Every structure is written in structure tokens, then in C-alpha cells.
Amino acid sequence: MPRKIVTDQLRSYPAAKADIPELANVKHVFVKAAARVNNRAENSHQPTRERERRMRGFRAPKRTQAFLSSFGPIRQHFALKRHLLRASLYRKQLTARFAAWHRFTELAQNPSPV
Template sequence: MLFDRGVVVSYKTIRRWCDKFGAGFAHRIKASRRKPGATWHLDVVFVTLRGEPWLLWRAVDQHGVELDILLQKRRDKTAAKRFFKRVLAACPEVPGKIVTDQLRATRLRKRRSPNWLIHVRHVFVKASARVNNRAENSHQPTRERERRMRGFRLPERTQAFLSNFGPIRQHFALKRHRLPASRYRQQLALRFAAWHRFTVPTQNPSTAL
């Protein structure tokens, strides 16, 4: 249809557009969000990139808001420290409690822990206890997107895509089943108004180039 109207578009146009503006949109959304809750939930899930297993580390607060993600090859203490450092850089507010499963890599000894982590209450739970459901449920949109995209390919592109996908998806992910129709439409209108502010650079072709 575009070709019939004289518009020539590469099949990579959308990907290039996302690469150029996605990170900026995600950053503006994160900056506009309320402060993270005092309880953080951490979980690790396997993803397959061209047949190789990788580990996706994810942290969310008690409200289910994604704090940060990091794709890594290993699941050791070095990887855990790297992820904790990344999360703290994105969320300067130190949590009061961190909830994780019984993964040994997250059990950093105090002498090896960052200074801010020493005074944080660390809770380890069994998978069957369902206490860490906040983090485990946050993997579902990633799994759905993985199926739609028929799997991920390169680690760098997967990291970049998921880092932008999470905040942008959550910006529009209202709990519709908990809101009356009028309230839902009102909240959605506010979200779209904020989205228009975030995407101002792309609304003027002369400034978007």
C-alpha cells in the first residue's frame, strides 16, 4: 500500500526508528515514574539466543514496576554484583528489602557486598512459596514477545530491545480489571498525553533526523 502511494520504506525502517528513539523514550518514562517501592524482587530466567542459553536478570518493586534488566551469560556472584550495581545506578533509592529465590549467586557475603547492600534485608524464598511472584510474573511479557519474534538473536540487540520494551509497555499497561470504564479511559488519556510529550522529537521530521 505504501509502494502504491509512492512511499519507499525499507523493511528495516521500524527497527532503525526503534534503535534511534526507543532508548530516549524509555529514559523519559523512567524519569517520570514515581520512586521505586522499598521492596525489590529479583529473579533470573533463561532465554535462548540462537540455540545458546543466556540468563535474563530482572528486578521489580512490590508494585510490579520493572526497575532494570540485564542479559548475562553466567549466574555467579560476579554477575549478581554487576546486576546490583546496574540497578542501583538506575534507581538511586536504596531498598529496605530484597526478595530473591534460593539462587546461591545472590547470596553475596558482606565482605564482598557493595556498601549499600550490607544494610539491606535479604529474604530468600522457595519457588513453591510464591513470595517472589512479582518478579516471576514480570517475565511473562518477555516470553510472549519472544514467541511473537520467533526468538531472540544477538545479545546486544536483545538487551537493547528489552531495556526499552519493559518501561514503554508498562506505561500503557493499566490494571483494567480493577478500574471502571470511565476511570480507565481517563487514565489511558493521561498516559497518551504523557506519551505525546515523551515523543516530541519524532513529531517534527526536521528535528528527528
């Protein structure tokens, strides 16, 4: 049961609250609505929110963090600033990065004997 309800000054909130008997004794606090206060649409574009959204299939926070700590640098390797490059240059850079990735993973899977 909430101790208080905080809403903006929309007049339909008290009417809706009155329809629910369980909320009769809950304090209702009105705050002045300000632009972009607690705006989930704004916050959803923050990098951590984007990563959370992509990783919502994970159930354990530790497992999510372990994955993200290794996934972040790998993603950065392939995330080119596409809007700043010509198509031909983008293709060349992406091809070079994939070639480097294949060389790296091949070395990691088949280390040469010393």
C-alpha cells in the first residue's frame, strides 16, 4: 500500500483515486508539472537505458553485468559512425574490422605453441 501518491495537477487523478476505496486514506500530493520531468522517453535514450532494454532477457543482474562488460568493447569495435562516412569508406573500414576480428578470434582459438 503506498504512503502517498505524487501526481501533476491533472484533475482526473482525485476522481480516479476516489473510485478506489483502498486509496481513501492515502495522501495525495500535487506537484507542478514541469517539462521533461521524469520523462521515460527522454531517459530511454541514455546509453545505460539502451543497454538495459537490449539485455532484458537476462534474469540475474550479475550475469547481465558480466556480459555487458565484455560485450561493450566488442560492440565498439564494429560500431562505426555511419552517418559521418561515405558508403565506400564505411564498407572498407567495416571489412578491415571484420578481418581484424577474424584474425584475433583465430589466434584466441588456436594459440601458437611457444
